[in-house]
Amino acid sequence: MAQCPVDTCEICVQAPGSQYCKQCRQYFCYSCKTAHLRLKIARNHVFEKSFEIDPEEELNLLKCSHVDKHVFMCLDCDFALCKGCLVENHNGHNVDDVNKMFSSLHHQASTTMKGILSDFRRKSDSMKSLTTSYEKESEALERAILNQGAKIKSSVDKMVSGTIANVRKSRENVRKHYPNCFQDAVSSKFKTWLHQLAEIEQKEATEKCIHEIQKLHNDMKAMELPNMPDVPTVKYCAQPVDEKIIMGLLGRIKYLSYSNPNPKYKELILLPCASGYGFKFIGGKDDEDIYVSDVLPNGSAAKAGLKQLDKIIAVDGKQVNGLSIQEAAEMFKDAKGNNGVSIIIEPFHVADDSSNGSAAETGLQNLDKTIVENGKQVESSSRHEVQESFENVEDNDIVSIRTEPFEQ
Numbered sequence: 001m002a003q004c005p006v007d008t009c010e011i012c013v014q015a016p017g018s019q020y021c022k023q024c025r026q027y028f029c030y031s032c033k034t035a036h037l038r039l040k041i042a043r044n045h046v047f048e049k050s051f052e053i054d055p056e057e058e059l060n061l062l063k064c065s066h067v068d069k070h071v072f073m074c075l076d077c078d079f080a081l082c083k084g085c086l087v088e089n090h091n092g093h094n095v096d097d098v099n100k101m102f103s104s105l106h107h108q109a110s111t112t113m114k115g116i117l118s119d120f121r122r123k124s125d126s127m128k129s130l131t132t133s134y135e136k137e138s139e140a141l142e143r144a145i146l147n148q149g150a151k152i153k154s155s156v157d158k159m160v161s162g163t164i165a166n167v168r169k170s171r172e173n174v175r176k177h178y179p180n181c182f183q184d185a186v187s188s189k190f191k192t193w194l195h196q197l198a199e200i201e202q203k204e205a206t207e208k209c210i211h212e213i214q215k216l217h218n219d220m221k222a223m224e225l226p227n228m229p230d231v232p233t234v235k236y237c238a239q240p241v242d243e244k245i246i247m248g249l250l251g252r253i254k255y256l257s258y259s260n261p262n263p264k265y266k267e268l269i270l271l272p273c274a275s276g277y278g279f280k281f282i283g284g285k286d287d288e289d290i291y292v293s294d295v296l297p298n299g300s301a302a303k304a305g306l307k308q309l310d311k312i313i314a315v316d317g318k319q320v321n322g323l324s325i326q327e328a329a330e331m332f333k334d335a336k337g338n339n340g341v342s343i344i345i346e347p348f349h350v351a352d353d354s355s356n357g358s359a360a361e362t363g364l365q366n367l368d369k370t371i372v373e374n375g376k377q378v379e380s381s382s383r384h385e386v387q388e389s390f391e392n393v394e395d396n397d398i399v400s401i402r403t404e405p406f407e408q
Contacts (some may be wrong), residue, residue, distance in 0.1 A: 012035070020050045043223060073101050119269075122342055126317030133319055147249065152249050169233070178231055193220065266311060266347055268304040271340040277301050277332060281312060285324045292345075300340075309348035316342050 009017040009029035019029025023045045069082035074096040203209050270277045278299020283290045292310045295302050315331045
């Protein structure tokens with residue numbers, strides 16, 4: 001017979017359980033064994049040393065071999081039993097009717113499966129809606145990029161055409177003006193000499209004619225051709241094509257995720273109740289985000305984990321960015337149902353390192369309201385515009401802001 005390690009006494013739960021009662025199927029120490037045998041109901045119980053007991057053999061003795069008569073299920077031993085084995089081996093154990101237990105477990109499994117299927121369908125619909133929304137945004141983005149590229153190309157083409165027109169105009173002025181001005185300065189003198197030579201040639205050879213020819217010849221030798229005018233030169237200094245500058249003109253693309261794969265976002269399921277979903281929100285419209293302003297205690301939102309200042313990203317897969325409060329509220333009304341509404345949120349979080357920055361050193365506190373930035377009122381600006389203005393600040397630049405302290 002296989003040996004087993006000595007267990008603890010199941011009565012006093014202190015001394016080693018070196019004795020095993022075969023009728024009670026419990027481990028006893030010597031003291032508890034003596035007390036147990038003094039009981040009238042246990043006087044005939046048989047004890048064996050615990051190390052001589054084979055646990056597997058004892059467990060097999062508890063199993064009911066009457067398969068066709070199983071009507072009970074022992075919850076303590078996890079065995080199906082007939083009535084006889086229940087009385088003989090499992091008296092005092094927690095039991096349940098087999099058919100009742102089967103029906104209960106089948107109902108629980110069916111309910112769980114329906115819940116999983118409902119959650120899968122809701123998430124699948126949410127994913128389809130997010131995909132469709134992304135496709136529309138991507139198509140709009142593509143058109144915007146093409147329009148911006150066309151504007152940049154049109155502007156470049158216009159500048160190139162204007163520059164080329166100026167080059168052609170300058171070339172035409174040089175071609176017309178400079179050769180003609182040089183010819184005009186010399187041709188008039190040549191015409192005069194030709195005319196004088198023709199007149200002298202018609203006369204007879206006399207002393208006077210000889211002197212005239214000598215004088216004309218001396219004038220010719222004494223004449224100096226005028227200096228040629230300075231013709232301008234032209235050069236083109238081509239600049240290297242910098243793709244960063246072009247991308248700066250074209251604009252930036254920001255890819256944002258509105259589904260659970262992004263770890264900073266969280267999905268919550270809100271179940272409707274008599275008072276709605278138990279929270280209020282603010283913001284919305286244009287480019288403003290929507291934030292939770294108040295959460296009712298013990299409400300559906302509070303039970304789901306929604307907290308004040310959490311940012312709402314999407315409702316049942318539909319993005320709320322750019323919607324007004326009324327439009328967002330309609331989305332919750334349209335989504336009401338027994339299965340609840342799925343929302344994607346970005347939990348409110350205060351950065352841990354905010355106390356080490358230059359803003360903290362100047363006395364700026366969390367949730368302070370910015371009124372003026374570098375002399376410019378920001379009340380009419382969206383949160384994204386204000387945030388972008390701070391992001392565009394160069395290193396070592398100083399920003400002047402006026403704030404309204406947050407009052408709790």
